[in-house]
Amino acid sequence: MAVIGVDIGGTKALAVRIEDGKVAATERHTLNGSEDLLEAVEKAVASVSDGEPTAVGVGIAGLVDQADRTFVWGPHVAGDRVAVGAELETRFGVPVAVDNDANTALIAELELGVASGYRDVLLVTLGTGIGGAIAVDGEIYRGGGYAGEWGHMRVVADGLLCDCGKRGCWETLASGPALERLAREVLHANPSSSLARSLGDQEVTGYAVVASADHGDETARALVAEVGRAFGQGLADLAAIFDPELIVVGGGLGSVGEGIVGPARRVLADAIHGAAHRIAPTVQVARLGPTAGAVGAALLAAEATNGS
């Protein structure tokens, strides 16, 4: 009795097979954002399949109509109003649940992760962009369907161009691509910096910069901290807006841990509205790490199946 969950982001498809409430298999596939969405899911499902699953759940980065099980649009994933649920049900022959990937990640953290026992929780995912999900009194709040898209809060008037077509969105300053941009600026200004030696002939990516920071390069650490501070400023905004008990930091870059979250926590504590008069929300790194979106998609599919 296996359930398969797939998380489709801008740069990866991550699939898990869950058996008896435990993750029995995990596969990660690199994407470039231009792949056919349904084929990417099919390939990911096949990579962890061990016989026919009882249900499939799909979490997708972008605007998802969860009730209609349709991927509406997203700046990092190709496709426009793709009827993912109906299409995949025909292909797989089993029930398919579809939701925003941040919602599925929060479902996983509420059921199995750091948010267990909390009621008012924000999940803020930091990766290719910033996504998020909201739990009010323990239940996912979706608003009209698209709540939690705070990566596109405008934090800089006439700021950097965002993938969404607007300027100055939060994720232009806090994301893997933002870290990559900062690193390229340093390398351009100072081609013989320690960062250049540390990166060697690797491609300059956010992950490579994080690896350099982990290996002790001070410049890389400073760049990671700068992204962490930009991340923390937005968390302070969200804390003023929601006053949640807990903020869970997820996503590939969020899972880096203290290098990002430490500076973010310090900015949050200082920048939150009324800082001297209140306790800032707890900020914790997601326990399920980069697999949370896929695990939660599987949990959502299992729940939908049990409920039917």
Place this chain on the structure above:
Amino acid sequence: MAVIGVDIGGTKALAVRIEDGKVAATERHTLNGSEDLLEAVEKAVASVSDGEPTAVGVGIAGLVDQADRTFVWGPHVAGDRVAVGAELETRFGVPVAVDNDANTALIAELELGVASGYRDVLLVTLGTGIGGAIAVDGEIYRGGGYAGEWGHMRVVADGLLCDCGKRGCWETLASGPALERLAREVLHANPSSSLARSLGDQEVTGYAVVASADHGDETARALVAEVGRAFGQGLADLAAIFDPELIVVGGGLGSVGEGIVGPARRVLADAIHGAAHRIAPTVQVARLGPTAGAVGAALLAAEATNGS
């Protein structure tokens, strides 16, 4: 059987007496923000009293611990951890309910105003500052107690100094004082402008600028529209975050109507994340206008009394 509601803002105390579900009396008192909070409430209650009320409700601009009935702190109201509920119950001898003034205003709009029948609603108040309140599935969402303080989202890095002590908060660009500042800049740059003639020897305030706009001064209209656009940009952020059905615009400056809300709606429609792929939330001016906070405070007090 009268219930009295009082709304304490940065520049006014507004009291209403409600009898048989109808507003029987309204009084507005000008404040300068340095008055003793409890005395200001007492004076406001006395101004609408007609015999002893059955309960008193107080809405206050700032951080309010609704469960403890304590005013914690606010940049526009004097006092720090004032046990408003307990203190006033001793003075009045009747039950006293206390909440943030935006929460009470949203209660009024949900029960008697434009939000009747809606479930996921934001109230955004535009006045001395920006406050707000959140309804999820028809109920006020307070988070840890202080949710809805989005006036202190940082929209400009190293921006103008806010009354809260931080820089670049949304309300530094969208508020009565922001409108006043814009007008003073125009008057300083061009002392013989039409705005100077229109204002005459009135004190330069946001309200005076609004009055000049109403009387047809084009410069005043342009300044009001500029504040409306800054307001709309923040509404777009909140729409991306909450995806609500309805945004209700309240507060003294918000109640001005289309001069503010028209430009705000246009910016919202354009700036919302995924604008081409979704319908922007409806934006409506609060029906109860500047009395909403006081009316909702009275409704909250009546509810608390009925429930006890």
